[in-house]
Amino acid sequence: MRDVCIIGIGQTHIGEHWDLSLRQLAVQALKAATADAGIERPDALFVGNMLAARLADQAQLGALIADYAGWRGIEAATVEAACASGGAAVQAGVRAVASGMVDVAAVCGVEKMTEATGEEVTSGLATAADADYEVAHGVTFVALNALLMQRYMYEYQIPHDDFGIFSINAHRNALNNPNAMFHQPITPEIYRKAAPIAPPVNLFDSSPICDGAAAVIIAPLEMARGMAGIKPVRVLASTSATDCLNLDDRRSLIALEAARLSARRAYDRAGVKPDDIDLFEVHDAFSIIAALSLEAAGFAEPGRATHFANEGGIAIDGRLPISTMGGLKARGHPVGATGVYEVVDLVTQLRGEAGANQVKDARIGMTQNIGGTGATVVTHILSAE
Amino acid sequence: MRDVCIIGIGQTHIGEHWDLSLRQLAVQALKAATADAGIERPDALFVGNMLAARLADQAQLGALIADYAGWRGIEAATVEAACASGGAAVQAGVRAVASGMVDVAAVCGVEKMTEATGEEVTSGLATAADADYEVAHGVTFVALNALLMQRYMYEYQIPHDDFGIFSINAHRNALNNPNAMFHQPITPEIYRKAAPIAPPVNLFDSSPICDGAAAVIIAPLEMARGMAGIKPVRVLASTSATDCLNLDDRRSLIALEAARLSARRAYDRAGVKPDDIDLFEVHDAFSIIAALSLEAAGFAEPGRATHFANEGGIAIDGRLPISTMGGLKARGHPVGATGVYEVVDLVTQLRGEAGANQVKDARIGMTQNIGGTGATVVTHILSAE
Numbered sequence: 001m002r003d004v005c006i007i008g009i010g011q012t013h014i015g016e017h018w019d020l021s022l023r024q025l026a027v028q029a030l031k032a033a034t035a036d037a038g039i040e041r042p043d044a045l046f047v048g049n050m051l052a053a054r055l056a057d058q059a060q061l062g063a064l065i066a067d068y069a070g071w072r073g074i075e076a077a078t079v080e081a082a083c084a085s086g087g088a089a090v091q092a093g094v095r096a097v098a099s100g101m102v103d104v105a106a107v108c109g110v111e112k113m114t115e116a117t118g119e120e121v122t123s124g125l126a127t128a129a130d131a132d133y134e135v136a137h138g139v140t141f142v143a144l145n146a147l148l149m150q151r152y153m154y155e156y157q158i159p160h161d162d163f164g165i166f167s168i169n170a171h172r173n174a175l176n177n178p179n180a181m182f183h184q185p186i187t188p189e190i191y192r193k194a195a196p197i198a199p200p201v202n203l204f205d206s207s208p209i210c211d212g213a214a215a216v217i218i219a220p221l222e223m224a225r226g227m228a229g230i231k232p233v234r235v236l237a238s239t240s241a242t243d244c245l246n247l248d249d250r251r252s253l254i255a256l257e258a259a260r261l262s263a264r265r266a267y268d269r270a271g272v273k274p275d276d277i278d279l280f281e282v283h284d285a286f287s288i289i290a291a292l293s294l295e296a297a298g299f300a301e302p303g304r305a306t307h308f309a310n311e312g313g314i315a316i317d318g319r320l321p322i323s324t325m326g327g328l329k330a331r332g333h334p335v336g337a338t339g340v341y342e343v344v345d346l347v348t349q350l351r352g353e354a355g356a357n358q359v360k361d362a363r364i365g366m367t368q369n370i371g372g373t374g375a376t377v378v379t380h381i382l383s384a385e
Numbered sequence: 386m387r388d389v390c391i392i393g394i395g396q397t398h399i400g401e402h403w404d405l406s407l408r409q410l411a412v413q414a415l416k417a418a419t420a421d422a423g424i425e426r427p428d429a430l431f432v433g434n435m436l437a438a439r440l441a442d443q444a445q446l447g448a449l450i451a452d453y454a455g456w457r458g459i460e461a462a463t464v465e466a467a468c469a470s471g472g473a474a475v476q477a478g479v480r481a482v483a484s485g486m487v488d489v490a491a492v493c494g495v496e497k498m499t500e501a502t503g504e505e506v507t508s509g510l511a512t513a514a515d516a517d518y519e520v521a522h523g524v525t526f527v528a529l530n531a532l533l534m535q536r537y538m539y540e541y542q543i544p545h546d547d548f549g550i551f552s553i554n555a556h557r558n559a560l561n562n563p564n565a566m567f568h569q570p571i572t573p574e575i576y577r578k579a580a581p582i583a584p585p586v587n588l589f590d591s592s593p594i595c596d597g598a599a600a601v602i603i604a605p606l607e608m609a610r611g612m613a614g615i616k617p618v619r620v621l622a623s624t625s626a627t628d629c630l631n632l633d634d635r636r637s638l639i640a641l642e643a644a645r646l647s648a649r650r651a652y653d654r655a656g657v658k659p660d661d662i663d664l665f666e667v668h669d670a671f672s673i674i675a676a677l678s679l680e681a682a683g684f685a686e687p688g689r690a691t692h693f694a695n696e697g698g699i700a701i702d703g704r705l706p707i708s709t710m711g712g713l714k715a716r717g718h719p720v721g722a723t724g725v726y727e728v729v730d731l732v733t734q735l736r737g738e739a740g741a742n743q744v745k746d747a748r749i750g751m752t753q754n755i756g757g758t759g760a761t762v763v764t765h766i767l768s769a770e
Contacts, residue, residue: 054438064630081462092462099386258458
C-alpha cells in the first residue's frame with residue numbers, strides 16, 4: 001500500500017443553482033480541482049451522489065460527468081451511502097490510488113436539490129432511513145433526528161437553547177466563506193425564536209436544501225512531492241463503519257456507534273489520538289448530530305458536547321474548531337456532495353489558506369461524514385506534509 | 386499491491402421473488418458465499434445496485450444489508466454504474482483488498498424489479514441513458530438498443546435472423562442452470578416469430594425483468610492459499626472504461642469504445658491476449674450488445690460476431706463459449722446484480738463445477754459488464770490457481 005495525498009481541491013458556491021445543471025455543477029468543481037492540482041486528466045473518477053436517480057432521473061453519473069469534463073474513456077463509478085456518499089467516494093478514490101491500480105483519481109460530490117418539490121426532496125431524503133421499518137410508518141428524516149434530539153435532551157437534561165451554539169458557530173464561520181450558502185450571523189435569540197420543523201428540531205437546528213459540487217484530486221505522495229507548486233495534504237486514515245438504519249434496533253439512541261467505530265479505526269490507522277486533532281469538520285446536518293459526533297469521536301464525554309461547545313471549545317480559537325467554513329448548517333448540505341466539501345474545507349485549513357477563519361498551527365484534522373441517522377460513517381484524518 | 390482472489394460465491398435463483406424482500410435476497414446470496422468461503426464475517430461489503438432508490442425507496446443499501454447479514458459495524462457502501470453496478474462493486478472489492486486496507490471483502494449485487502409496474506421499471510432503466518439529451522425526447526432504453534441493432538444490420542448487411550444464435554445459445558445453456566430464470570429451449574423459428582419490442586429488437590433479443598442477488602468473497606491470495614478446502618480463483622485484471630452516455634455523440638454507433646478500452650486495459654494488466662481467454666461471460670442484455678462486446682473485446686472482427694456465433698464459436702465446445710450458464714438473456718438480468726452473477730458463473734467454470742455446461746480445460750476467463758448502451762464497461766479476467 002502506498003501513501004496517498006490530496007493535491008487539488010475545487011468547489012462551487014452552495015445555494016440555488018437555477019442556471020447550472022447537475023453535470024455542469026460537477027464539472028465546475030472538477031475543473032477547479034484539476035487546475036489547482038495542475039493536472040489535465042485523471043485516470044479515474046468517483047462520484048458521490050445520493051439523489052440524482054430520483055430528482056434528475058439520472059443514473060451512471062460517473063461516465064456522464066467524466067464525459068462532460070472532457071475525460072471520455074477514463075474509469076468512473078458512483079458511490080452511494082446516503083448523506084455519506086461524498087465521504088465514501090473519497091474513500092474509493094483513496095483506495096484506488098493506494099492499491100496502485102490508479103495513479104491520479106478525481107473525486108466529485110454533487111447534488112442538485114432545489115429544482116425538485118419539497119415533497120420530492122423529503123421523500124428522497126427519507127431513502128436514507130429504513131423504507132420498510134421506518135418510512136412506511138410515515139416518519140420523515142427530520143422527524144428521526146428529532147427523536148434523537150428529544151432523547152438526548154431527556155437523558156442528559158439539556159435545555160434546547162444549549163444547542164444554539166452549533167448554529168451560531170457555523171453561521172459565524174460561514175461569514176468568511178464566499179462559497180457558503182448563508183452569510184447571516186445568528187444570535188441566541190434568533191435561534192430560540194426559530195420556527196419548529198419537527199420539535200425539538202427547529203429551523204436553525206437544520207441544514208438547508210441546496211445545490212453544490214466539490215472535488216478533490218488524489219495522487220501517490222511520492223508523485224506529489226515531485227510536482228512543482230503543490231502542497232500535498234496526506235491522507236493518514238480513510239475508514240468507515242456501519243450501524244443499523246432503523247433507530248428502533250439501536251442499542252442506544254444517543255451513542256452513534258458507527259461514528260465511534262469509524263473514528264476509532266481512523267485513530268488506529270493514523271496512529272493519532274483525539275488530542276492530536278487540531279480541527280474537526282463535523283457532520284452538523286442537525287445540531288444534535290454535531291453533538292453526537294463530537295462525543296462518539298472522543299472529543300467530549302457523553303452528555304458533554306453542548307457544554308464543550310458553549311465553553312468555546314468549537315470556536316476557531318477553541319480547543320477543537322468545528323464547521324470552520326460554515327459546516328453543513330451554514331456552508332450548506334448538498335447531501336451527496338457534503339463529504340467532499342468537508343475534505344475540501346479541511347485541506348484549505350491544513351494548507352493555511354482559510355483566511356480569516358484560519359485555525360492557527362493546524363497540522364492534523366479530521367472529517368466525519370454521516371449517512372442516515374448514523375448508519376454509515378466515513379472518517380478521514382489528514383495532515384499537512 | 387497484493388494479489389487478490391475470489392474464495393467464495395453465492396447466488397439466488399433468478400425470477401420473480403414475491404416472498405423475499407430486497408434485503409432478504411441479498412442476505413441469501415451473501416450467506417451462501419460466506420459459507421462457500423468458510424468465513425463468518427467480512428471486513429467490508431460493497432453492494433452493486435441500480436434501482437432500489439426508485440423502486441424500493443431505499444438508499445444506503447451497504448449499511449442496510451451489512452446489518453441484516455449480521456455484520457453490523459463493518460465498512461459498507463453501494464457502487465452504481467447503471468447495469469454495470471455489479472461489476473463496479475466487484476472492482477471496489479478487489480481494490481479494497483489489493484490496497485491492504487481491507488482483508489476480506491464481500492460483494493453483493495442485488496436487484497428486485499418485478500414488484501414495480503412496467504412503467505416504473507421502464508423509467509428506472511432509462512436513467513442509464515442521458516436524461517437531458519435522450520430520455521427527455523421520449524426514447525426508452527430498449528429503443529436505444531434498437532437503434533444500435535438497426536445500424537449494425539445496415540452497415541454490415543446482417544439479417545435479423547442471424548442474431549438468433551445468441552438467444553438460442555443462452556437458453557440452451559440455461560437448461561442446466563437451476564438458478565436460471567428460463568428453462569425453455571429456443572429454436573430459430575421461435576426467435577423469428579417473437580413479438581417485436583422496439584424493432585428490430587424482439588422479445589428474444591431482450592433479457593428479462595427479474596429479481597436476484599449474487600455474491601462473491603474476495604481475499605488476498607496469500608491468505609486464501611492457507612485456507613483448507615478453498616479453490617481460490619485469481620483476479621488477474623479488474624478494469625473499467627467510459628464513453629458518453631448519449632448515442633448521438635459517439636464516434637461510431639457500432640463500435641463500443643469503452644468495451645474496447647476496458648478489455649485492452651484488462652489484457653494489459655493480466656498480461657494475456659484474447660486468444661488466451663477460454664470463456665467469456667458476455668453482457669447479452671440485448672443480442673446486439675453481445676455481438677458488439679465480442680467485437681470490441683477482440684474476439685471477432687467488426688461485423689463478424691454473428692458469423693462467429695453461427696459457426697459454433699460461442700457454444701460450450703466452441704472456440705469461445707459465452708453465456709455459459711444462460712447469460713443475461715436466459716439466466717436473467719437483475720440489472721445491478723448482473724456483473725456479480727457473471728463473476729459467479731465464471732468462478733464456477735474455473736473451479737470445474739459447471740456440471741453439464743463445464744467448459745473443458747477452462748483456465749482463464751473473462752467477464753464484461755456494461756452500463757447503459759456502453760457508457761461504463763467493467764472487465765474482469767480471472768484464472769484458476
